[in-house]
Amino acid sequence: MNIQAGITASKEHMVSKDDTALAHGSGTVEVLATPALIALMENTADRSVQASLPQGHITVGTEIHIRHIKATLIGGLLKISSRLTQVEGKKLQFELEAHDENGKIGFGTHTRYVVEEESFLGGAV
Numbered sequence: 001m002n003i004q005a006g007i008t009a010s011k012e013h014m015v016s017k018d019d020t021a022l023a024h025g026s027g028t029v030e031v032l033a034t035p036a037l038i039a040l041m042e043n044t045a046d047r048s049v050q051a052s053l054p055q056g057h058i059t060v061g062t063e064i065h066i067r068h069i070k071a072t073l074i075g076g077l078l079k080i081s082s083r084l085t086q087v088e089g090k091k092l093q094f095e096l097e098a099h100d101e102n103g104k105i106g107f108g109t110h111t112r113y114v115v116e117e118e119s120f121l122g123g124a125v
Contacts, residue, residue: 011079
């Protein structure tokens with residue numbers, strides 16, 4: 001496995017009605033839902049290492065600690081960034097940040113593991 005700390009990635013996303021707390025059932029207002037923000041952050045981290053994975057391997061998220069500190073309205077443009085900070089065997093640790101046009105809206109850490117896809121799916125119940 002040729003994954004080194006320091007890998008970065010970013011992703012832009014425009015907030016839509018599908019991303020809101022009302023749509024996710026996590027609140028009653030039409031602003032970016034925390035679960036939607038978390039999914040975008042996880043996706044950015046996962047995408048950052050895809051090209052470095054051995055054939056037949058994927059990463060799976062196991063832990064996430066996110067602070068969602070500011071609301072973003074529908075139509076707001078998000079920029080999500082990830083940085084791989086530590087590699088310990090198959091364990092990958094990331095720092096994540098999210099910004100909209102008005103500044104930082106969220107940040108935190110995320111842990112993913114590199115696993116062989118077929119074995120992982122075979123163990124799912």
